[in-house]
Amino acid sequence: xxxxxxxxxxxxxxxxxxxxxxxxxxxxxxxxxxxxxxxxxxxxxxxxxxxxxxxxxxxxxxxxxxxxxxxxxxxxxxxxxxxxxxxxxxxxxxxxxxxxxxxxxxxxxxxxxxxxxxxxxxxxxxxxxxxxxxxxxxxxxxxxxxxxxxxxxxxxxxxxxxxxxxxxxxxxxxxxxxxxxxxxxxxxxxxxxxxxxxxxx
Amino acid sequence: xxxxxxxxxxxxxxxxxxxxxxxxxxxxxxxxxxxxxxxxxxxxxxxxxxxxxxxxxxxxxxxxxxxxxxxxxxxxxxxxxxxxxxxxxxxxxxxxxxxxxxxxxxxxxxxxxxxxxxxxxxxxxxxxxxxxxxxxxxxxxxxxxxxxxxxxxxxxxxxxxxxxxxxxxxxxxxxxxxxxxxxxxxxxxxxxxxxxxxxxxxxxxxxxxxxxxxxxxxxx
Amino acid sequence: xxxxxxxxxxxxxxxxxxxxxxxxxxxxxxxxxxxxxxxxxxxxxxxxxxxxxxxxxxxxxxxxxxxxxxxxxxxxxxxxxxxxxxxxxxxxxxxxxxxxxxxxxxxxxxxxxxxxxxxxxxxxxxxxxxxxxxxxxxxxxxxxxxxxxxxxxxxxxxxxxxxxxxxxxxxxxxxxxxxxxxxxxxxxxxxxxxxxxxxxxxxxxxxx
Numbered sequence: 306x307x308x309x310x311x312x313x314x315x316x317x318x319x320x321x322x323x324x325x326x327x328x329x330x331x332x333x334x335x336x337x338x339x340x341x342x343x344x345x346x347x348x349x350x351x352x353x354x355x356x357x358x359x360x361x362x363x364x365x366x367x368x369x370x371x372x373x374x375x376x377x378x379x380x381x382x383x384x385x386x387x388x389x390x391x392x393x394x395x396x397x398x399x400x401x402x403x404x405x406x407x408x409x410x411x412x413x414x415x416x417x418x419x420x421x422x423x424x425x426x427x428x429x430x431x432x433x434x435x436x437x438x439x440x441x442x443x444x445x446x447x448x449x450x451x452x453x454x455x456x457x458x459x460x461x462x463x464x465x466x467x468x469x470x471x472x473x474x475x476x477x478x479x480x481x482x483x484x485x486x487x488x489x490x491x492x493x494x495x496x497x498x499x500x501x502x503x504x505x506x
Numbered sequence: 507x508x509x510x511x512x513x514x515x516x517x518x519x520x521x522x523x524x525x526x527x528x529x530x531x532x533x534x535x536x537x538x539x540x541x542x543x544x545x546x547x548x549x550x551x552x553x554x555x556x557x558x559x560x561x562x563x564x565x566x567x568x569x570x571x572x573x574x575x576x577x578x579x580x581x582x583x584x585x586x587x588x589x590x591x592x593x594x595x596x597x598x599x600x601x602x603x604x605x606x607x608x609x610x611x612x613x614x615x616x617x618x619x620x621x622x623x624x625x626x627x628x629x630x631x632x633x634x635x636x637x638x639x640x641x642x643x644x645x646x647x648x649x650x651x652x653x654x655x656x657x658x659x660x661x662x663x664x665x666x667x668x669x670x671x672x673x674x675x676x677x678x679x680x681x682x683x684x685x686x687x688x689x690x691x692x693x694x695x696x697x698x699x700x701x702x703x704x705x706x707x708x709x710x711x712x713x714x715x716x717x718x719x720x721x722x723x724x725x726x
Numbered sequence: 727x728x729x730x731x732x733x734x735x736x737x738x739x740x741x742x743x744x745x746x747x748x749x750x751x752x753x754x755x756x757x758x759x760x761x762x763x764x765x766x767x768x769x770x771x772x773x774x775x776x777x778x779x780x781x782x783x784x785x786x787x788x789x790x791x792x793x794x795x796x797x798x799x800x801x802x803x804x805x806x807x808x809x810x811x812x813x814x815x816x817x818x819x820x821x822x823x824x825x826x827x828x829x830x831x832x833x834x835x836x837x838x839x840x841x842x843x844x845x846x847x848x849x850x851x852x853x854x855x856x857x858x859x860x861x862x863x864x865x866x867x868x869x870x871x872x873x874x875x876x877x878x879x880x881x882x883x884x885x886x887x888x889x890x891x892x893x894x895x896x897x898x899x900x901x902x903x904x905x906x907x908x909x910x911x912x913x914x915x916x917x918x919x920x921x922x923x924x925x926x927x928x929x930x931x932x933x934x
Contacts, residue, residue: 338647345649380649381658387644388667395636399605403598427639434631435601441624442597444556449594452745453587455788457580474576486792505837528767532746539738558766577792578760584788585765591745678886706886708876726886 307344307379310337311386318390324404326397329421334390341383348376398428407432407447458489459504466500527554528589533724535596540678540725541718542711543671544603544611547622548596555593562586603671604629608636609656610670673712679723680706689717737890743883747830748784753798755779756789783831787838797839800825803832805845808852815859819867821880829857829884864889 314333321327351373355362362370398420405412409429420428439446466479472491479485484504495501534548562582569579604611604625611617612633621629637655645653652658656665685701690713698713706726707714717723738746749767755778762771763785770781778798781789789795801807802824811822825831832853840846864885867878 338644341648341652345652377659380652384644384648384652384658385667387648388640391640391643392636392669395639396606403602421643423639423643427635430635430639431632434628434635437631438601438624438628441627444594444597446594446598446601449587449591451739452741453584453591455784455791456583456587457791459791526766526768532749536738536746555766562766577794578763581763581785581788582765584784585763585767588745588784589766595742678890702877706878706881708878726883 307375308340308382308386310340311383314390315386318393324397324400326394326416326419328419329394329424330390331421334387337383337387341380341387344376344380344383348373348380351376394424395427398424399431401428402432402435403447403450407436454489456489457486458492460485460487460492460496460501461504462501464500466495527551527558528592531555531589531592531596535592535599537718537725538596538599538603542673542675542677544600544607544617544620546620546719547600547625549622552593552596552622555589559586559589559593562589600625601628605632607669607671608633609665609668613656613665613668673710673715675711676708677711677714677725678706678708679714679718679725680704681717681723683722685717685722689720689722690714691716738887740884740887743827743887744830744834746883747827747834748787749782750825750827750831751780752783752786752800753778754781754786754789754795755798756795758794760794783834787834790839790842797835797842799835799843799849800831802828803835803843803849803853805848805852808849808856812852812856812859815856815863819863821860821863821878823880824856824882827883828853829882860885861888 310333314330314337317327317330317333351369352362355365355367355369355373360367401412401416405416409417409425409432412428417425435446462479462481462483462485465481468478468480469476470479473488474491477485477487479501492501492503496503530551531548534545534551538545563586566579566582566586569582600621604621607617608629611621611629618626618629640655641653645655651660654660654662654667656667658666681701681703684703687695687699689701690698694713698709701707701714701717701723714723718725755776756773757775758773759775760771760773762769767782770785771779773779786795786797790797802811811824814822832850835843836846836850843849860882864881868889
């Protein structure tokens with residue numbers, strides 16, 4: 306059936322997890338492109354035939370006319386599928402610039418290998434458009450992605466950590482079971498290592 | 507009726523004197539996030555907020571030099587953090603909308619005029635970049651008559667390939683004052699005739715576009 | 727390419743809703759002396775020990791965490807009021823008046839100001855019950871949607887957010903059916919498009 310492959314291509318896109326990319330499906334993509342060429346050849350052939358038979362190509366509604374129409378519509382449908390495929394992937398790629406990083410090299414290997422060469426190129430250009438916007442406005446937009454929290458948190462020390470420990474804004478004696486009010490950024494490493502716990506309430 | 511009216515005049519007055527730029531920015535941010543299309547850039551508001559952020563940053567240095575209590579300093583820091591988040595998020599949500607409706611924004615003067623100068627530059631660059639990516643990947647491989655980025659084929663009379671914001675998206679809004687039929691576009695007079703103050707209304711975006719632009723309702 | 731849903735872009739994350747809730751004014755009783763705070767978001771203070779002051783919730787919580795104040799429980803969070811609200815919620819289809827951010831405000835206070843809430847467990851379970859009754863009401867209300875414009879009194883931020891994505895699409899469908907005539911017209915216009923190429927691609931193709 307005509308335009309079946311285009312449908313499969315879009316399906317491939319829709320089946321993937323939202324915001325994630327599958328490898329660029331070069332094989333299927335090229336098959337759809339080939340179908341477009343094929344439809345066009347057949348469309349031209351039908352029109353040539355009508356011309357050879359000296360029928361009025363614009364007014365006649367014979368089987369050749371409707372044949373040509375079907376090829377035209379199939380071609381358009383395929384085009385829309387191809388564009389939807391590339392455009393939707395481009396949207397995901399735009400989002401990488403927000404969510405992952407602005408440099409191609411910052412993207413994890415497993416993302417990079419899913420991009421086509423043109424997509425890699427696009428990512429680079431789009432990121433630099435974003436960077437020049439930020440430079441023009443003088444505001445870095447790639448930080449503060451979520452609303453800020455109190456930069457300080459209350460913690461309890463779970464294990465003796467010793468005296469005179471150097472933190473970014475003070476030195477502290479972190480005796481076992483003692484409670485402190487620390488910068489979130491200072492405390493996070495200790496919490497991760499199980500040396501402290503955050504207190505609420 | 508008279509008392510109601512004077513009450514609302516009072517409210518407006520109180521709002522006028524008590525509304526800070528941060529509150530205005532929060533409103534702009536909320537509306538921008540909730541509206542399906544890009545809204546007018548709040549250029550003077552953004553300018554004022556930027557100045558206030560700069561001032562607050564200078565103050566931080568002064569605090570440090572004068573050994574102001576860490577407690578006070580951390581509270582000022584939090585205020586600054588909150589404002590910076592709002593500003594960044596506001597600018598960010600606008601860029602994301604531009605990214606999403608690139609071709610539409612660029613070919614629609616009304617939208618283009620709503621952007622800041624920097625946003626316009628961004629939109630132009632992005633359109634070129636995405637355009638050449640689509641050209642290279644798809645369009646150049648298609649027959650001549652089907653190579654337009656905006657049209658399905660040369661027989662299309664309109665730009666039938668361009669994703670446009672959907673103005674029939676439903677939004678939730680709250681009127682800041684009682685709205686009568688006159689506050690809405692006449693074209694929707696069958697759908698919407700009035701809106702009570704402070705009542706949450708779930709409504710088609712295009713019906714309330716006009717009062718939103720006139721600052722009479724807020725999206726939530 | 728056209729016709730994608732905008733829901734992901736227009737939704738507020740729960741962190742963002744909490745951020746908005748943190749701007750709600752709250753009464754505190756400071757235990758320190760502190761000069762006025764001239765913030766970008768407004769001026770607060772000066773603060774004197776034992777003298778109640780109005781500040782945004784985020785500031786109240788920051789002072790509370792630093793042991794510099796007690797937070798006065800908002801009036802609507804008293805056991806008496808919540809009991810009354812819960813009963814009324816159960817008895818009526820309407821939503822009772824509560825702050826737009828009642829869910830977030832109460833959660834923030836439960837998390838960070840436990841010792842300032844007398845009958846903490848009672849209050850918390852009342853708020854949870856009220857929330858459940860109201861969410862249930864939201865769901866049943868959705869079944870009754872009949873018009874293309876729907877209004878609600880006293881619905882809260884979290885409730886709005888929860889139903890936004892679902893109800894938005896449902897209402898879009900209602901609107902579409904309400905305007906059947908119009909929709910058909912545009913459909914017909916679309917149907918017409920395929921006809922056009924029969925006239926013109928050929929004309930364009932001729933020279934080749």
